[in-house]
Amino acid sequence: MEALVELRGLAKHYGDGATRVDALRGLDLDIHAGRVVGLLGPSGSGKSTLLNLIGAIVEPSAGWMRLDGEVVYxxxxxxxxxxxxxxxxxxFIFQFHNLIPFLSVSENIEVVLDLAGRGRADARARARELLDYLEVGExxxxxxxxLxxxxxxxxxxxxxxxNRPRIILADEPTAALDSQRAGIVMDLLRKVAAEQRAAVIVVTHDEKIFDRFDEMHVLRDGSLDGGAAGEAMP
Amino acid sequence: MNLALRDIRHRLGRFVLTCVGLALLLGVVLSMIGIYRGLVDDALLLVRAPAADLWVVEAGTLGPFAESSRIPKDARETVARLEGVAEAGVLTFQTAEADHDGRKARLYVVGYEPGRLGGPAAVAEGRPIARAHYEIVVDRRAGIPLGARLRLGSETFTVVGRTAGQVDSGGNPLAYLTLKDAQELQFELDGAAARNQALRGDAGSVNQVNAVVARLAPGASPDRLAEGIRRWKHLGALTQDGQEALLLTSVVQKARRQIGLFTATLLAVSAVVIALIVYTMTMDKMREIATLKLIGAPDRAIVGLIVQQALALGGIGFTLGAALIALAADHFPRRVIILPADTLALGAVVAVVCVAASLMGVRYALRVDPAQALGG
Incomplete structure (x- = not known):
């Protein structure tokens, strides 16, 4: 199976000497296309740091990282x-959706396509298609x-x-939703992973959605609990 | 996609109110520049009205506007006979308070000899002075109608003509009298004072003027004639250019500096206000900016969002302010002259101020960590 996220010995520390904090300690992890993966762990375990590293928001301190077939670090x-x-x-999917309040629903999607250089009509059609796909077209x-x-x-x-990304990072996407809506959102993410052959990585504390993951990895003190491969769910 | 425009549309009420506030501020800046232009124009108007090339005044003075000047009326004949002088006239100047229907009007009175150099360049209503006494031409700004009778000193005058836009450097409307009437108004004492002066053996003389103006024949040099008058006739002489420069430096200079300082202060206040508004608008969008960065927006998109809003704010504020002043200019007590060049220059300054003022917001926005978009 094609690995869309490949991490080898990925580490991140903040500060040096006596003030050094190891947020992630040499992590090895593969996440494959079509899988919905949960990243779990207590506060301060390194979940957000890992999401930031995979999202190319924060630079790792050491290691190697390949995203969608391209070595990026x-x-x-x-x-x-x-x-x-x-x-x-x-x-990216955020806890509080982070939609731009001064743009319409459609424009919130068009802006990403516009930034990628897609034409206006093309962007509008794609936004329409996605909103219909997610049943919010009206x-x-x-x-x-x-909303x-x-x-x-x-x-x-x-x-x-x-932009049809192959990697989707979701940070507590269901934290602000009730059980029913959380289930709907997770089912949508599963649908996306399956139909678009994307890897969906979800950071969560939300136990009510654990059964929606193809695999779960528990982080503790910057390391994957239960070995380098993490804890895979059946 | 123009993010700046969409954000403005989203917060339209607040944006419009901010623009109105800025418009008032920039309107005041523009009006200050207009007042200064009016001041200079008014000052020069009086000097330019006789269309003279040479001003002959009391020796050792810089009269008649910067300093007091009194010379005998017959100095006109002396000047008129000089080679190169085409025509000459005599003038008196004084500020006087006229009484019209129980209302006081402050006038700047010019005395001249009808038919000679020095009268009003154009009479907008009625006619020029035709009789030797008791006729007056006043400017419309005095608010005295044609045919009205007004009291000046101890005499009553009839308004036979009205000029348009003729004021002195202090904004007082000009009034034209015959030389004889003006001399009496300026130099003649009332009954008791005249008797006292006569008892002291001082007959006094009312046959004096403040200046002689001369128009030169083609090819004559004003500088050479002025030099000759100073050396041989024991009189002071200034060329038209010299008189204008003197008036601007001695009479208008302080006002120019005062207005210039006030304008610069207002521009600085405008810059601070724009900077604060843009900074606040940027701070309000920090989460959106972090989200835009996270989803891949380049810095130029973020900078564009902030700078375009600052320019829109300045542009709309400036346009509203300029329109407001253009409409209100005629209602100012003093003349306000809005020159297109001044308006354009202020527009350019506002554009520069907007870009500079937005830098603080841009700097802050560029330092926003995209990771701020993640988490609660």
């Missing part, structure tokens, strides 16, 4: 345009403030999928 960034990398390869002209939490999170998923 090898003791240093192999690309200078990390935002372009994120735009092309990674979709809200295309509304403002994010006019319910579940609807806003669907729009956020649509935005994350806009």
């Amino acid at each position: 090898d003791g240093g960034w192999r690309r200078t345009d990390l935002r372009r990398l994120r735009l092309e390869k990674i979709g 809200h295309a002209g509304r403002r994010p403030s006019q 319910s939490g579940g609807q806003a999170q669907r729009v956020a998923i649509a935005r994350a999928l806009a």
Whole structure:
């Protein structure tokens, strides 16, 4: 199976000497296409740091990282345009959806396509297609403030999928939702992973969605609990 | 996709209110520049009205505007006979308070000899002075209608003509009298004072003027004639250019510096206000900026969002302010002259100020960590 995220000896520390804090300690991890993976662990275990490293937001201190077949870190960034990398390869889903309040629902998706250089008509058609796919097409002209939490999170998923990324990073995507809506969002993510052959990585504390993961990895003190491969769910 | 425009549309009420506030501020800046232009124009108007090439005044003075000057009226004949002088006239100048229908009007009175150099360049309503006494031409700004009778000193005058836009450097409307009437107004004492002066053996003389103005024949040199008058006629002489320069440096200079300082202060205040507004607008969007960075927006998109909003704020504020002043200019007590060049220059300054003021917001936005978009 094709590994979309490959991490080898990936480490991150902050500070030096007596003030040094090891947030991640030489992590090895492969995440494959079509899988929905949960990253679990107590606060301060390194979940967010790992998400930031895979998202090319924070530079690792050591190790090697390949995303969607491209080595992006090898003791240093192999690309200078990390935002372009994120735009092309990674979709982000946030705890509080983070939709841009001054853009309409449709424009929140179009802006990602616009940044990627897609034409206006093309961007509008793709936004329409995604909103229909996520069953929020009727809200295309509304403002994010006019949506319910579940609807806003669907729009956020649509935005994350806009450029057809192969890697989707979700940070507590169901924390602000009730059980029913959390289940719907996770089912959508499973659908996306299956249909678009994407790797979906979800950082969560939300026990009610554990049964929706293909595999789960527990982080403790910057290391994967239960060995380098983590704890794989059946 | 223009993010700046969409953000403005989203917060339209607040943006419009901010623009209105800025418009008032920039309107005041523009009006200060206009007042200064009006001040200079008014000052020069009085000097330029006789269309003279040479001003002959009391020896050792810089009269008649910067310093007091009194010379005998017959100095006109002396000047008129000089080679190179085409025509000459005599003038008196004084500020006087007129009484019209129980209302006081402050006037700057010019005395001249009808038919000679020095009268009003154009009469907008009515006619020029035609009789030797008791007729007056006043400027419209005095608010005295044609045919009205007004009291000046101990005499009553009839308004036979009205000029347009003729004021002195202090903004007082000009009034034209015959030389004889003006001399009496300026130099003649009332009954008791005249008797006292006569008892002291001082007959006094009312046959004095403040200046002689001369228009030169083609080819004559004003500088050479002025030099000759100073050396041989024991009189002071200034060329038209010299008189204008003197008026600007001695009479208008302080006002220019005062207004210049005030304008610079207002521009600085505008810059601080724009900077604070842009900074606040940027701070309000920190989470959105972090999200945009995280999803891949390049710095130029973030900078564009902030700078375009600052420019829109300045542009709309400036346009509103300029329109407001253009509409209100005629209602100012003093003349306000808005020159297109001044408006354009201020527009350019506002654009520069907007870009500079947005730098603080840009700097802050560029330092925002995209990771801020993650987590609660």
